[in-house]
Amino acid sequence: MSNTIQVAEQVVCINIDCSIWSGRKKLTPADFKNLESDSLPPSDLASLGSKKICNPDALRDFDTLKKEAHREAAKVGIRFLGGYAVPSSKAAALGVLLDDVRERxxxxxxxxxxxxxxxxxAWISKHPGWENSIRAAIPTVSHVEGRISFDYQAFEIKADGIASAGLERAVGGLADQLYLEVSKEAFNLYDVSICGKPHATQRTLRPLHSIRNKLxxxxxxxxxxxxxxxxxxxxxxAMPTSGKIEGASLSMLTGIVLTLSDAERIKACAEGMMNGASAATVLNLSDDDEVTDDVQQGADTAASPAIIDFGNLFAAPVTQTAGQHPMLIQQNSAPADAAQQADATVVAAAPTAPDPLNIVSQEPVPPMANTFGIGIVGTGSLAF
Incomplete structure (x- = not known):
């Protein structure tokens, strides 16, 4: 059994199906009773947009609940086939949360x-002079009720049934999708809670714990x-269990968050560890004894994998504005001598054969010996 099939059979696909009435209707020329129709721009130049026929605040709870459902799914799963690929071991617990969202x-x-x-x-009375325009667009209550719904479906992928090379490519791309989502979450953590801050708090660690649990x-x-x-x-x-996070601890926290904010850097560091390097080495942390031991142990492996030294990135304060990706920052000072330049060297990994299942590959994908089928688990109320 291929690794792709093994991966597929360990996930449950969750599709969140939510519909919310917009509370809007398209504007028409008749809505502008004091404006001559020939004064309006032609339809190929501009559209009239829409008008609100109901208070948006009355619909806000639905949008909040929809976002909550997607947020809970994203905590344990990754985007896949328009929904989420969720580990089978966590699908039932997610189903309980989604059932609760559906009830509310x-x-x-x-x-x-x-x-x-x-x-x-109440909305009409709040907009005198526009009563007829609003009333003319009001749908029936039964129509509105039918436009507001929430449910979810769950299904599994089985290694038989409908042949689909595209489906196999999608499954093969789950790893890249995972690293991409982690990098986005990590950059948001850096941008909101670390960038420009003299210290971090215990609350800053919560998103990092969430990323870890998802992984x-x-x-x-x-x-x-x-x-x-x-x-x-x-x-x-290494983080303090209470109080502020500052000094060396803040530097370590910043280092891991910046590492996680770049998908390619995540993979490069992980490959370094797969080839024997420690976390301290690949992250270039400041524990000199630990790093020195790891370097000495790896001295015999001259052809070791990519170990990226980001010391120069963290060595000096960096001026950065919120929202600017840390990977795009240029240091103000260059290494002073050859030794420092050597410290900034990136040791490239040996080239590997292209992966035929890589979704970003431009090479044609050969016919697959294995086939996939989709088995429906159910709609709502998951039980595994």
């Missing part, structure tokens, strides 16, 4: 439907994932 969503819908007429009248659940996707977890654990264990 339906309760909010029932309340909105019951108060629909009053909401509309742990999806570690079967790629052998490198376990080494990424080890890097995170190495830093988390």
């Amino acid at each position: 969503f339906n309760a909010a819908r029932d309340t909105f439907v019951a108060e629909y007429d009053d909401e509309i009248e 742990e659940g999806l570690s079967f996707i790629d052998p490198k994932v376990t080494h990424v977890i080890s890097m995170i654990d190495h830093v988390l264990m």
